[in-house]
Amino acid sequence: MRTDxxxxxxxxxxxxxxxxxxxxxxYALLRAYKEQLLEQASEDAERLKDDPEDQAEMLAIQRFMGVTE
Incomplete structure (x- = not known):
């Protein structure tokens, strides 16, 4: 791999x-991947925030991922 x-x-x-x-x-690849997953989860939560069923599911996922308590 060539680097600058x-x-x-x-x-x-x-x-x-x-x-x-x-x-x-x-470490850097796994950290970048985790950031990508968290960004996607945040985008999904924003998109689905007005649907009560989806809200409960997204909250459970965020708790599992350690994004919220």
């Missing part, structure tokens, strides 16, 4: 925390 200066800086910072470039990349 910004990517190398990020990798060095994460490698210091995670121990290896592989673990740093793994």
């Amino acid at each position: 200066e910004a990517m190398e800086t990020a990798l060095k910072a994460l490698t210091g925390e995670r121990g290896s470039r592989t673990e740093a990349v793994r």
